[in-house]
Amino acid sequence: MEFLRVGQFVNTHGIRGEVKIMANTDFPEQRFAVGKQVWLAHPTLVEKLPLTVVGVRTHKSTLLIRFREWNNINEAEPFKGAWLYVPEEEEVADEEDGFYFHQIIGCQVVTTDGQHVGRVKEILTLPANDVWVVSREGKGDLLLPYIEDVIKEVDVTQQVITMVWMEGLE
Numbered sequence: 001m002e003f004l005r006v007g008q009f010v011n012t013h014g015i016r017g018e019v020k021i022m023a024n025t026d027f028p029e030q031r032f033a034v035g036k037q038v039w040l041a042h043p044t045l046v047e048k049l050p051l052t053v054v055g056v057r058t059h060k061s062t063l064l065i066r067f068r069e070w071n072n073i074n075e076a077e078p079f080k081g082a083w084l085y086v087p088e089e090e091e092v093a094d095e096e097d098g099f100y101f102h103q104i105i106g107c108q109v110v111t112t113d114g115q116h117v118g119r120v121k122e123i124l125t126l127p128a129n130d131v132w133v134v135s136r137e138g139k140g141d142l143l144l145p146y147i148e149d150v151i152k153e154v155d156v157t158q159q160v161i162t163m164v165w166m167e168g169l170e
Helices: 073-079
Strands: 003-013 018-023 037-041 049-059 062-067 083-087 108-111 116-125 130-135 142-145 151-155 160-163
Touching: 003 037, 003 062, 003 073, 116 142
Parallel strands: 108 160
Antiparallel strands: 003 018, 003 083, 018 062, 037 049, 037 083, 049 062, 108 116, 116 130, 130 142, 151 160
């Protein structure tokens, strides 16, 4: 079974097993709805652990989620830092010209004049807009805001993102 990464377990919250999740999806209200199942992957686990959402609420820039399988902080604590996944067949339909995070990660980034910038290695979901982390050879990572003024074209078929280099990006 193929999986899509939808969030990361960043911390515990309280003593009753509630956890802070940093969503890594454009559809957190669907991915983490009550009754939905997500799969937790952690280095200490041989296989992904299924978890069922029984409660969810927003808190600052994170989601506070209770899973049926965890009744207290001691059951959740060992899995801090783990990633949460859903099966790929649960892809959410998006706009006709839309795309998914997993289609963007690994794409080559080029400027409008054809210069190679690097490859997208991660997507940060921030309140104002998403930021694509671009890995560059011999240089530090470039934080590329996903806004119309910067991103001009996204071709997921060819795995190429065309951007306009603006002053202040570096």
